[in-house]
Amino acid sequence: MPHLSTYVGLADHSEKTLADSFRAVADGHAHVSDVHFTCLTLAGWSDDHRHRLASVVERYGEDTDIDEPERLHAAGLAEVREGEVGLLRDLQDLHVLASLVQTTWTVVAQGAQGLRDTELLEVAHHCNAETSRQLSWLNTRMKVAAPQALIVSP
Amino acid sequence: MTTERIDDVWGARTPHPRATAWPTRVDLHLEDGVSEADVDRWVQSACLLCSNGCGCDIAVKDGRMVGVRGRETDRVNHGRLGPKGLYGSTPWASSPDRLTRPLVREGGRLVETDWDTAMGRIVERSRQLLDEEGPLTHGFYTSGQLFLEEYYVQAVVGKAGIGTPHMDGNTRLCTATSAAAFKESFGADGQPGSYEDIEHCDALFLYGHNMAETQTVLWSRVLDRTHGDDPPRVVCVDPRRTTVAAEAERTGGVHLRPRVGTNQALMNALTRELMENGWVDEAYVATHTIGFDDLRSVVAPYTPEEAERVCGVPADDVRRAARIFGEAEAPLSTVLQGFYQSHQATAASVAVHNLHLLRGMIGRPGAGVLQMNGQPTAQNNRECGADGDLTGFRNWDNPEHVRQLADQWNVDPMTIPHWAPPTHVMQMFSYAEAGSIELLWISATNPAVSMPESARIRRILSKPEVFVIVQDLFLTETAELADVVLPAAGWGEKTGCFTNVDRTVHLSEQAVDPPGEARSDLDIFVAYADAMGFVDRDGAPLVKWRTPEQVFEAWKESTRGRPVDYTGLTYAKLRGPSGIQWPVNEEHPDGTARLYADGVFPSDTDVCETYGHDLVTGATVTEQEHRALAPGGRAFLKGAPYLPPHEEPDDAYPLRYTTGRSVYQFHTRTKTGRSRPLDDAAPDAWVELAAADAEARGIADGDRVRVESPRGAIEVRARIGRVMEGAVFAPFHYGHWDPAGTAEDADARQANELTMTVWDPVSKQPVFKTAACQVTRIGG
Numbered sequence A: 001m002p003h004l005s006t007y008v009g010l011a012d013h014s015e016k017t018l019a020d021s022f023r024a025v026a027d028g029h030a031h032v033s034d035v036h037f038t039c040l041t042l043a044g045w046s047d048d049h050r051h052r053l054a055s056v057v058e059r060y061g062e063d064t065d066i067d068e069p070e071r072l073h074a075a076g077l078a079e080v081r082e083g084e085v086g087l088l089r090d091l092q093d094l095h096v097l098a099s100l101v102q103t104t105w106t107v108v109a110q111g112a113q114g115l116r117d118t119e120l121l122e123v124a125h126h127c128n129a130e131t132s133r134q135l136s137w138l139n140t141r142m143k144v145a146a147p148q149a150l151i152v153s154p
Numbered sequence B: 001m002t003t004e005r006i007d008d009v010w011g012a013r014t015p016h017p018r019a020t021a022w023p024t025r026v027d028l029h030l031e032d033g034v035s036e037a038d039v040d041r042w043v044q045s046a047c048l049l050c051s052n053g054c055g056c057d058i059a060v061k062d063g064r065m066v067g068v069r070g071r072e073t074d075r076v077n078h079g080r081l082g083p084k085g086l087y088g089s090t091p092w093a094s095s096p097d098r099l100t101r102p103l104v105r106e107g108g109r110l111v112e113t114d115w116d117t118a119m120g121r122i123v124e125r126s127r128q129l130l131d132e133e134g135p136l137t138h139g140f141y142t143s144g145q146l147f148l149e150e151y152y153v154q155a156v157v158g159k160a161g162i163g164t165p166h167m168d169g170n171t172r173l174c175t176a177t178s179a180a181a182f183k184e185s186f187g188a189d190g191q192p193g194s195y196e197d198i199e200h201c202d203a204l205f206l207y208g209h210n211m212a213e214t215q216t217v218l219w220s221r222v223l224d225r226t227h228g229d230d231p232p233r234v235v236c237v238d239p240r241r242t243t244v245a246a247e248a249e250r251t252g253g254v255h256l257r258p259r260v261g262t263n264q265a266l267m268n269a270l271t272r273e274l275m276e277n278g279w280v281d282e283a284y285v286a287t288h289t290i291g292f293d294d295l296r297s298v299v300a301p302y303t304p305e306e307a308e309r310v311c312g313v314p315a316d317d318v319r320r321a322a323r324i325f326g327e328a329e330a331p332l333s334t335v336l337q338g339f340y341q342s343h344q345a346t347a348a349s350v351a352v353h354n355l356h357l358l359r360g361m362i363g364r365p366g367a368g369v370l371q372m373n374g375q376p377t378a379q380n381n382r383e384c385g386a387d388g389d390l391t392g393f394r395n396w397d398n399p400e401h402v403r404q405l406a407d408q409w410n411v412d413p414m415t416i417p418h419w420a421p422p423t424h425v426m427q428m429f430s431y432a433e434a435g436s437i438e439l440l441w442i443s444a445t446n447p448a449v450s451m452p453e454s455a456r457i458r459r460i461l462s463k464p465e466v467f468v469i470v471q472d473l474f475l476t477e478t479a480e481l482a483d484v485v486l487p488a489a490g491w492g493e494k495t496g497c498f499t500n501v502d503r504t505v506h507l508s509e510q511a512v513d514p515p516g517e518a519r520s521d522l523d524i525f526v527a528y529a530d531a532m533g534f535v536d537r538d539g540a541p542l543v544k545w546r547t548p549e550q551v552f553e554a555w556k557e558s559t560r561g562r563p564v565d566y567t568g569l570t571y572a573k574l575r576g577p578s579g580i581q582w583p584v585n586e587e588h589p590d591g592t593a594r595l596y597a598d599g600v601f602p603s604d605t606d607v608c609e610t611y612g613h614d615l616v617t618g619a620t621v622t623e624q625e626h627r628a629l630a631p632g633g634r635a636f637l638k639g640a641p642y643l644p645p646h647e648e649p650d651d652a653y654p655l656r657y658t659t660g661r662s663v664y665q666f667h668t669r670t671k672t673g674r675s676r677p678l679d680d681a682a683p684d685a686w687v688e689l690a691a692a693d694a695e696a697r698g699i700a701d702g703d704r705v706r707v708e709s710p711r712g713a714i715e716v717r718a719r720i721g722r723v724m725e726g727a728v729f730a731p732f733h734y735g736h737w738d739p740a741g742t743a744e745d746a747d748a749r750q751a752n753e754l755t756m757t758v759w760d761p762v763s764k765q766p767v768f769k770t771a772a773c774q775v776t777r778i779g780g
């Protein structure tokens, strides 16, 4: 199952990237209080996903050597942007990262189905559902920020 | 002048048994030297000093308001008035420091001018911003103390005239969670219960609601039950040992004292107990709710022992409280700021609904929920949509709802900003700080004192780039920072309706003329709309009304077919013996005591006021997701795990800071501070500490102390009091305005210097109750 282990590795890796990026946005936009606190909470969810995956990773071995999915390893947000438009762009970047996380969980769940690995399946379903909630928040927050940022932001 | 209600806040008891009518008792107060025989006229109204909405008549003598008398026939108070209503209702009106002429800023100073000049400046700036940058430059921050008609006109001007999403009220600080919790559970705002449930209940739960101080007449109503035959058992959830807590213990109930910031863990444990012990009406749950299984898995980890660990409440007390609720035949719950202004506000308030839904205890005499409001007319702001709501409990995300309003106002639906959730006030101030809101219009509220992290708020209001308009009765701390100040008429000086917590609509008639050139808020917004030339699709004036009654008739039309149906009300009908509970329509010509008696909720996708939110993140549920759930009139059981508060105490700030009120003052004391008896009873700020915390710091009762958080500090006198160990309580009424001129700490006593800029993810209500702080002694 070399490819499933690759995707398990990708799930772990992309959740880490997402968690780090949520924290970077939380710190970088600390004065935007709801963004700050919600991003910290959502980073915690991604940490928890990695935690849940840990025992599975042990069983499958985390395979990061395969070339092909490397292209999927999105870079996280090292630096945040400034101002209201910057916040909008950062949220959009988080959305891209979270989408990658979500599709990864979808793929992992399919593999787990095939192998009848109920433990992995449960982890994948749980994490997928919470990633949906992360995405929903990002969507909501972008919709709130957009008009002001695009039209009247100085 | 007799001021007995200062010492005897709730007055003489009139006890009565369960399910019998609450006896009447008429309270009256007249100015010194005025007797009942001297009064020229009595003018019908209702008290405007808290959300209870006690019916009263205003005494007029020689063109002045000289006192008030409770209306014996009114369903809300049966004649009673409390200390604020009696002593605070009229003195402010003839106070010599009333604003009587408009002011404009000239060379850095506010100077008197005439209306044409003041309105001319507003219109010039407003026009210029609209032409150059558009409607998103305009923000309106209004009140919970104007009349229904004034909110409605403001909503029409803001939404259909200007087209800005930036409209909110200080209702955001007091009542936003009440509305949000209703919407999440039932699909739309609207109080299910009725005050008469107090007569019928056999258990009474007060969640973060210090009713004895916040709604004193309602507490008299409770005391008349707890002192009569067959009394209800009272359960109080409050970290402070309040009067309510003492009554809970006296009646064989329970006082639960959760650590500040842990309400949600406690609520989850109570919910779990109901499920574990089979105190669930399964047929009701199956027919009238959705979400049971999810709720069960959310609350599963919260055993009473877990609640004890997180909240510090003994596990057996949790069990006892759950049993009282679980075995009650008619439990009544009330909720207020201890939940609304705390961490996880909406989730915890929704959890109260869950308990009632699980037991099918809603819509019957005694079995109900009262999500309280802080302010007298907060409900109307929610109904009319001068805050973040859409007029008539409509749904921003529903194009059909937006079209209904556009048709009624005869404007293009695109004018009405509905592309995203409306902007809450904390966000509005952030936009002003960032420079994208450049005109801020503040009516009848004092954010420089009442908003969290108040130093920041004052900085924003002082920015030269932000054009600030303030209309108020007095030159408040906020008005001092304005570019234009407009003198407003107050209660008794204008006519309009308002609606209390239990949906009772009262008409408050004009009793006297406003002083000098002061005008009603209604007249001010009409004048602005006229001067701006706002027109409808046919080029006719957008605001077509001139009198409050004309506005009321237009408002009624906008409620037709909505849960908040006013179509059966008229001014004439409201001049009857008592206020009337909406909905009032052909089907219910005399009003409606309770909502949801049939277990049918306004949750249908095409009906609901919101599709709902994720209670943890605040993410909105989409229309498709909502439709997929097929709620079809069922209520939502929504749960959320407990999350630790935003700011945890540490070595530098080891205590938890919470704010609240005094029984004798209201808001920033604009009215109550101008009543001698009330101000004498609570002239100055203080902080309350637990004995152990005081002792550890060498603080004695009455010492001067410095209370500091990462954001600011106050220096006031200490009281060793009723708070639990680790907590510090400060009243939020006090800014630097000092009517008696004797406060030693007037410049260093503003409670919100310490609070955080953080809000609930769903209701967006700021969290006033969970900052970390330190207290040190600075003098005797």
Ligand code: SF4
Pocket: B047, B048, B049, B050, B051, B052, B053, B054, B077, B080, B081, B082, B083, B084, B085, B086, B214, B215, B216, B217, B218
């Ligand atoms: S309880 Fe409220 S409404 Fe009634 S008199 Fe007191 S302040 Fe006024």
